[in-house]
Amino acid sequence: MTGTPPAALSLPHHFQPGAPDAPVLLLLHGTGGSPTDLLGLASQLSPTSAVLAPAGPVSEHGAARWFRRLAEGVFDTDDVIARAHQLADFVLAATEHHGLAGRRLVAVGFSNGANIAAAVTLLRPDALREAVLFSAMMPLPEPPDTDLSATRVFLANGEHDPMAPLASTEQLVRALTERSAQVTAHRHPGGHQITRAGLDAATSWLTAPDT
Numbered sequence: 001m002t003g004t005p006p007a008a009l010s011l012p013h014h015f016q017p018g019a020p021d022a023p024v025l026l027l028l029h030g031t032g033g034s035p036t037d038l039l040g041l042a043s044q045l046s047p048t049s050a051v052l053a054p055a056g057p058v059s060e061h062g063a064a065r066w067f068r069r070l071a072e073g074v075f076d077t078d079d080v081i082a083r084a085h086q087l088a089d090f091v092l093a094a095t096e097h098h099g100l101a102g103r104r105l106v107a108v109g110f111s112n113g114a115n116i117a118a119a120v121t122l123l124r125p126d127a128l129r130e131a132v133l134f135s136a137m138m139p140l141p142e143p144p145d146t147d148l149s150a151t152r153v154f155l156a157n158g159e160h161d162p163m164a165p166l167a168s169t170e171q172l173v174r175a176l177t178e179r180s181a182q183v184t185a186h187r188h189p190g191g192h193q194i195t196r197a198g199l200d201a202a203t204s205w206l207t208a209p210d211t
Helices: 041-044 076-095 113-122 166-178 194-209
Strands: 014-018 024-028 051-054 058-060 063-065 069-071 107-111 130-134 153-160 182-190
Touching: 014 076, 024 041, 024 113, 041 051, 041 063, 051 063, 051 076, 051 182, 058 153, 069 166, 107 113, 113 166, 153 166, 153 194, 166 182, 182 194
Parallel strands: 024 051, 024 107, 107 130, 130 153, 153 182
Antiparallel strands: 014 051, 058 063
16 A cells, blocks of 8 residues: 555555556456455556556445445445545546656446446546446436546446446446547446456457547
């Protein structure tokens, strides 16, 4: 874990430097995870990337999360918004602190981590304009009408995912598209998981030129 001199560095985190010509990966773990959970995934997506991996600040019966929920699939909207702003502020402070300001930054999240990345993407394009979302769903019922024309998002979802239903995922895709984001959606026949095909598609998206 890295020390936290600036006040906005409110989240304990793991940092690992990388090549300056590779994107910085912001790793956002799922419920019950830790900052190091997605390091293996990051090494497959972009082996030379710097990694910034914070810890979810909310505890649900001892399991780390990014925001509170009222029940399975029912999010505490006010907390989603507050935690999204907290993460966005952290990202801005951490990239400055670690000498990454001005570098390409791509969030990579799974499940609850993908949902908070989606929320930050919708709310704070000043902090996050690219995201790879595995098993994400719509995190906000009424996101603001923000201009996301400079935003790119990749989503990989299972057609039989009981925790991130496709109807909610499609709502997220619509919200992003309506705000002019560039969206790439990958579907697989599985459930709440990261598949080899999804990882390969995400890698191709990550290395493709911005269109």
